[in-house]
Amino acid sequence: MNQGKLYIIATPIGNLDDITCRAIKTLKEKIDLVYCEDTRRTGKLLSHYGIALSTESLHAHSSEKKILHAIEILEQGKSIGYMTDSGTPSLSDPGSRLVSEARKRGIEVIPLPGASALTTIVSVSGFSEKNVLFGGFLSKKQGRRKRELEKFKEFEGIIVIFESPYRIKHLLKDIAEIFPENEIFIGREMTKMFEEFIQGKAREIFVNIDKIKEKGEFTLAILNNL
DSSP states (O other): OOOEEEEEEEOOSSSTSSSSSSHHHHHHHHEEEEEEEEEHHHHHHHHTTTTTOEEOOOOTTTTHHHHHHHHHHHHTTEEEEEESSBBTSSSSSSSSHHHEEEEEEHHOEEEEOOOOHHHHHHHOOOOOSSOOOEEEEEEESSHHHHHHHHHHTTOEEEEEEOTTTTTTHHHHHHHHHHTSSSEEEEEEEESTTOOEEEEEHHHHHHGGGGGGGGOEEEEEEEOOOO
């Protein structure tokens, strides 16, 4: 029996139109089952494009048993699509675990590139540095978060960080302490109806922190010129 294929599919980070024609075609014609972070959210995307596929959850807290079950399905000859809630998989999600196990078993892994908050924020920041460091979500604990930021000071280029609306002001406070004179560029709700961008020196943005709306997802770019 031939093995199935694992398709790693980028999804919109907000605007549902930001999915590729190739992704839609592949989902309709080549995939038997979709694994995703949130079945409800992915279900809405699939429904929007008239795609009738079963979905199974696979998130950060999923067990190794769940990963192995997906591998078994692939080895039985069925093809799986892996999709995150938004953006390109395997950056801040369990996609890398699934891909790693599939490669160990000789299962073909096919990337379907597309939207990414990482590349989106860099593309509109105006920062010309070619080196980019992806920090993802930093620690929820202030002490550890500040130590992570301190390490980033050694990197010359653009530092990209993701943050939730619940901790954005705490993060901006720490950035203002560690990178006070650095230019930062903030994207809130990128590609969505209430998309907003904020740019300025870290200390200046912190002074006006009460103007930051604690709603939606945030992506930050820090320009660090050593």
